[in-house]
Amino acid sequence: xxxxxxxxxCVPNFSxxxxxxxxxxxxxxxxGKRDVKLLDFQRDEDHNRLVVTAIGGPVALKQSVMExxxxxxxxxDMRKHKGQHPRMGAIDVVPFIPVRNISMTEAxxxxxxxxxxxxxxxxxxxxxxxxxxxxxxxxxxxVVRKGEFEKMAEKMKxxxxxxxxxxxxxxxxxxxxxxGARMPLVAFNVNLGTDDIKIAHAIAKNVRHISGGLRYxxxxxxxxxxxxxxxxxxxxxxxxxxxxxxxxxxVKAEAKRYGVNVIGSEIVGLVPMEALIDTAVYYMGIExxxxxxxxxxxxxx
Amino acid sequence: xxxxxxxxxCVPNFSxxxxxxxxxxxxxxxxGKRDVKLLDFQRDEDHNRLVVTAIGGPVALKQSVMExxxxxxxxxDMRKHKGQHPRMGAIDVVPFIPVRNISMTEAxxxxxxxxxxxxxxxxxxxxxxxxxxxxxxxxxxxVVRKGEFEKMAEKMKxxxxxxxxxxxxxxxxxxxxxxGARMPLVAFNVNLGTDDIKIAHAIAKNVRHISGGLRYxxxxxxxxxxxxxxxxxxxxxxxxxxxxxxxxxxVKAEAKRYGVNVIGSEIVGLVPMEALIDTAVYYMGIExxxxxxxxxxxxxx
Numbered sequence: 140x141x142x143x144x145x146x147x148x149c150v151p152n153f154s155x156x157x158x159x160x161x162x163x164x165x166x167x168x169x170x171g172k173r174d175v176k177l178l179d180f181q182r183d184e185d186h187n188r189l190v191v192t193a194i195g196g197p198v199a200l201k202q203s204v205m206e207x208x209x210x211x212x213x214x215x216d217m218r219k220h221k222g223q224h225p226r227m228g229a230i231d232v233v234p235f236i237p238v239r240n241i242s243m244t245e246a247x248x249x250x251x252x253x254x255x256x257x258x259x260x261x262x263x264x265x266x267x268x269x270x271x272x273x274x275x276x277x278x279x280x281x282v283v284r285k286g287e288f289e290k291m292a293e294k295m296k297x298x299x300x301x302x303x304x305x306x307x308x309x310x311x312x313x314x315x316x317x318x319g320a321r322m323p324l325v326a327f328n329v330n331l332g333t334d335d336i337k338i339a340h341a342i343a344k345n346v347r348h349i350s351g352g353l354r355y356x357x358x359x360x361x362x363x364x365x366x367x368x369x370x371x372x373x374x375x376x377x378x379x380x381x382x383x384x385x386x387x388x389x390v391k392a393e394a395k396r397y398g399v400n401v402i403g404s405e406i407v408g409l410v411p412m413e414a415l416i417d418t419a420v421y422y423m424g425i426e427x428x429x430x431x432x433x434x435x436x437x438x439x440x
Numbered sequence: 441x442x443x444x445x446x447x448x449x450c451v452p453n454f455s456x457x458x459x460x461x462x463x464x465x466x467x468x469x470x471x472g473k474r475d476v477k478l479l480d481f482q483r484d485e486d487h488n489r490l491v492v493t494a495i496g497g498p499v500a501l502k503q504s505v506m507e508x509x510x511x512x513x514x515x516x517d518m519r520k521h522k523g524q525h526p527r528m529g530a531i532d533v534v535p536f537i538p539v540r541n542i543s544m545t546e547a548x549x550x551x552x553x554x555x556x557x558x559x560x561x562x563x564x565x566x567x568x569x570x571x572x573x574x575x576x577x578x579x580x581x582x583v584v585r586k587g588e589f590e591k592m593a594e595k596m597k598x599x600x601x602x603x604x605x606x607x608x609x610x611x612x613x614x615x616x617x618x619x620g621a622r623m624p625l626v627a628f629n630v631n632l633g634t635d636d637i638k639i640a641h642a643i644a645k646n647v648r649h650i651s652g653g654l655r656y657x658x659x660x661x662x663x664x665x666x667x668x669x670x671x672x673x674x675x676x677x678x679x680x681x682x683x684x685x686x687x688x689x690x691v692k693a694e695a696k697r698y699g700v701n702v703i704g705s706e707i708v709g710l711v712p713m714e715a716l717i718d719t720a721v722y723y724m725g726i727e728x729x730x731x732x733x734x735x736x737x738x739x740x741x
Contacts, residue, residue, distance in 0.1 A: 176738075178738050238735065238739065383724065384724065402725070405726060406726055406733060410733055410734060411734075411735045412713060412734050415716060415717050415734070418723065418724060419717075419719035419720045422685070422723040423684070423685065423688050423719060424705055426631075432707060432710055434449075434710045434712045436713075436736075437477075437479050437495075437710065438477070438495055439740045
């Protein structure tokens with residue numbers, strides 16, 4: 140894969156987490172393709188859901204995604220689907236994330252292209268969500284998906300929930316799909332030296348955007364039973380604007396009022412290099428540092 | 441350049457910093473080659489010296505280096521060379537640095553291959569230095585180079601300074617070359633909130649290896665006249681063993697006794713990604729982090 144080219148990440152969520160044969164068939168279009176790389180796929184039996192992570196150039200990635208969506212529509216019948224995770228379609232949601240040499244504007248345009256094409260090809264209603272949303276009400280996936288598959292047919296009859304692309308009614312077996320562009324999420328958790336879940340909840344409330352905290356931070360308090368500690372579990376929704384170190388330092392400051400120490404942190408899954416460099420630059424006050432100074436960047440560019 | 445392949449960095453130093461035509465001819469073998477990439481070249485008129493930075497696969501890089509050395513031998517006459525920087529040959533020193541998918545042991549073997557071939561091809565005496573040195577006395581380039589070009593003929597007559605490869609006497613116009621493998625150097629400077637050079641000297645003395653400090657740290661105090669401050673200027677000779685953050689924290693701790701604050705830092709030139717990740721991991725106490733979690737690493741691998 141040439142780094143001179145544009146690279147997008149795609150993390151489609153499919154409503155099948157149990158049948159290994161079907162899962163294999165859905166994942167397969169991401170394998171062995173020129174200019175597409177399957178990074179990961181994880182299925183969850185309780186959620187009855189499959190999350191695929193792939194990267195690639197726009198042209199090739201679109202082909203793989205569309206092919207996988209076709210397979211999922213053939214194999215998944217939402218009328219028989221049960222699972223703990225909220226869902227509204229066989230392909231529940233398809234986020235595209237700009238990774239390299241591609242702007243958010245381009246990623247949005249790309250997501251709309253894909254949405255239009257799959258809607259036509261598969262007679263599938265599609266909502267544009269996140270950065271691609273045409274109206275503010277559709278930015279938040281939870282709002283779009285509210286009612287889930289079972290109530291979508293009815294919801295779609297109201298004018299404000301007419302799909303952005305495709306037919307004005309649900310696909311009988313595959314339901315509805317949300318497609319959109321978003322920034323990479325960083326799953327960043329900070330561990331506290333206490334087993335008091337109330338403290339984790341209180342700190343989460345203070346650092347997260349919705350209740351007055353950092354603009355690009357979602358947070359909840361959770362208990363790590365085996366470790367006997369609690370954790371502020373965060374989703375950093377735009378690390379370029381709300382840095383990891385800023386949420387870390389804020390959790391530390393909030394913990395102080397309870398006499399509690401921050402005892403560590405963890406990053407779950409992938410993190411863009413820039414988010415870590417930003418952290419190093421902050422803590423050592425490195426002046427005028429540019430990513431071009433990273434040896435690997437010079438090698439790979 | 442495929443990342444599945446081994447990548448070495450090479451930073452040859454040539455004794456020509458003034459004649460732009462000659463410099464161009466010496467640099468040229470690193471241009472337009474498959475599997476070799478010229479990252480940088482800097483010439484200094486006072487030093488009368490050229491430093492080239494290139495990366496590539498072993499086979500291709502060896503070809504480029506040998507070609508450039510041949511050109512330098514043709515164009516540079518050390519009998520006429522004047523410059524402030526110590527030097528003993530037309531190609532003064534050729535360090536090889538393992539960058540990717542290549543161990544230090546392999547880099548050492550590679551440097552010996554190159555040394556043997558250039559010695560034979562150009563009738564050039566070569567000392568193996570740094571990690572490639574066959575005897576401890578030859579590890580330190582300053583010791584090898586002592587006496588410089590002008591006294592090398594005499595020095596070489598003593599049994600302990602018989603070259604590792606090539607003839608037992610200097611090349612009449614090109615002198616002697618040191619070749620070896622070494623870890624990447626990181627030039628890391630920490631700025632102090634004072635203009636008192638004695639404080640910078642004292643801190644440098646305490647943090648550097650030679651006078652009792654950190655194993656892989658060289659340090660001097662220098663004055664930044666325009667900024668009106670002083671700086672502890674460090675060469676981190678193995679960032680995998682002496683981390684950047686450790687030297688930073690140690691400078692901070694030493695500065696404290698003088699009531700002086702660390703007011704920033706800088707990284708000059710290139711730095712391996714791992715050195716910065718290591719720093720982020722330290723300051724936020726990120727548990728169980730692996731380089732595989734860096735998105736770009738997954739893309740580029």
